[in-house]
Amino acid sequence: MEFYRSVPKIELHAHLNGSLSNSTLAELRELKYGKESLRDASNDCFYKILNGESLSLEECFKKFQYAHDLTDRKDALERATQRVIEDFANENVIYLELRTTPKRTTHMSKREYLSTVLEVIKKTPDRQSGIIVKLLPSIDRSKGVVEAMENVDLFIELSVLFPEIIVGLDLSGNPFGTKFSDFVPALQKARGHGFRLALHCGEFEDTQEVQEMLALGVDRIGHGTFIEGDNLAYAKKHQIPFECCLTSNVKCKTVPSYKDHHFQKLLDMKQPVCVCTDDSGVFETSLSKELEICAKTFNLSGETIVEMQRNAIEYSFANDDEKKELLSRIEQFSKTVNISAV
Numbered sequence: 001m002e003f004y005r006s007v008p009k010i011e012l013h014a015h016l017n018g019s020l021s022n023s024t025l026a027e028l029r030e031l032k033y034g035k036e037s038l039r040d041a042s043n044d045c046f047y048k049i050l051n052g053e054s055l056s057l058e059e060c061f062k063k064f065q066y067a068h069d070l071t072d073r074k075d076a077l078e079r080a081t082q083r084v085i086e087d088f089a090n091e092n093v094i095y096l097e098l099r100t101t102p103k104r105t106t107h108m109s110k111r112e113y114l115s116t117v118l119e120v121i122k123k124t125p126d127r128q129s130g131i132i133v134k135l136l137p138s139i140d141r142s143k144g145v146v147e148a149m150e151n152v153d154l155f156i157e158l159s160v161l162f163p164e165i166i167v168g169l170d171l172s173g174n175p176f177g178t179k180f181s182d183f184v185p186a187l188q189k190a191r192g193h194g195f196r197l198a199l200h201c202g203e204f205e206d207t208q209e210v211q212e213m214l215a216l217g218v219d220r221i222g223h224g225t226f227i228e229g230d231n232l233a234y235a236k237k238h239q240i241p242f243e244c245c246l247t248s249n250v251k252c253k254t255v256p257s258y259k260d261h262h263f264q265k266l267l268d269m270k271q272p273v274c275v276c277t278d279d280s281g282v283f284e285t286s287l288s289k290e291l292e293i294c295a296k297t298f299n300l301s302g303e304t305i306v307e308m309q310r311n312a313i314e315y316s317f318a319n320d321d322e323k324k325e326l327l328s329r330i331e332q333f334s335k336t337v338n339i340s341a342v
C-alpha cells in the first residue's frame with residue numbers, strides 16, 4: 001500500500017459530494033446540527049459512519065443524501081471542498097479534477113454554490129501547494145434540458161471569472177428516462193466556449209446513445225462499461241481515454257467482479273485509460289487503493305502504475321505548463337524510488 005500511496009497521482013473522475021470522507025461527514029453534521037447530533041445519530045445509519053462500521057450498498061448511497069443535506073450552506077460547502085482537496089492531497093494526488101452539480105438550496109443560489117467551490121479551489125495553491133485542482137461543473141441529466149441549458153450559461157459566465165479552474169464539464173446523473181440527443185445543443189454551446197467534455201458514457205447498454213456521444217466529440221469517456229463493437233473501434237481509432245472506476249463499478253454491480261472489469265479489455269487493446277475513484281467517500285476507497293487493486297487484479301508492475309499516471313497527465317485538461325510541471329514531479333519520484341522492486 002505504501003508504494004501506491006507514495007506515487008504522485010492524477011485523479012480525473014471524482015464527484016465532490018461523493019468524495020466526502022466519513023470524518024468530514026461527521027464534522028459537517030456537527031457544524032449544521034451541533035455536537036448533540038453526533039450522539040443522537042442512532043435514528044439513521046449515521047452512527048455506522050461514525051463508528052467506522054461496514055455499510056451495505058444502500059447505506060453507502062445514503063451518504064449522498066447526507067452530503068447534499070450537510071452542504072446546503074456556504075460555510076459547510078467551503079469546509080467540504082477544503083476537506084476533499086486535503087484528502088486527495090494527503091494521498092499524494094498532485095492533480096485533481098473535481099466535479100459537482102450546482103445546487104439551489106434555501107441558503108444559496110446555483111451561482112453562489114459554484115462560486116463557493118471555485119473560491120476554495122482558487123485559494124488552494126497558497127494553502128496546499130502539492131496539488132493542482134480544476135473544476136468540471138456537472139449537468140445532471142435527470143434535471144432535464146431546460147436546467148441543462150441554464151447551467152451551461154452559468155458555467156460560461158463563471159468560466160470567464162475562473163478561466164484557469166473551469167476547464168470542462170461533466171454530464172452525469174441517472175440516464176434513464178432522458179434522451180442524450182436532447183442535451184446536445186447545451187453541450188455544443190459549452191464546447192463552442194472552449195469547454196472540454198468528460199461525459200458519463202456507456203454506463204448501460206445503449207449503442208445509439210454512445211454513438212451520439214462519440215459523434216458530438218467526447219474528450220474523455222466516464223466508465224464506458226458497455227461500449228462495444230463499432231463504438232469501441234471508433235474510440236480506439238480516436239484514442240479517446242476511458243476513466244475506469246473499479247470499486248465504484250463493482251459495488252454498483254455494473255461489472256460482476258474486479259477481474260471481469262473492462263479495464264483488462266482496454267489494456268489489451270492499448271486504449272488510453274486512467275484509474276479514478278468516482279466517489280471515494282461513498283465507496284470507501286482512495287486513489288491509492290484503486291491503483292493497488294488494479295495492479296494486483298491485472299498483474300501490473302510498479303513501472304506500469306507510474307506510467308499510467310504519466311499518461312493520465314496527457315488525458316487531463318491541465319494547460320501545457322501545468323502538464324510539464326506534473327510530469328517533472330513524476331520524473332522526480334521515478335528517480336528517487338526504486339520502482340522496479342515493486
Ligand SMILES: [Zn+2]
Nearest residue numbers: 015172222278
Ligand atoms: Zn461518476
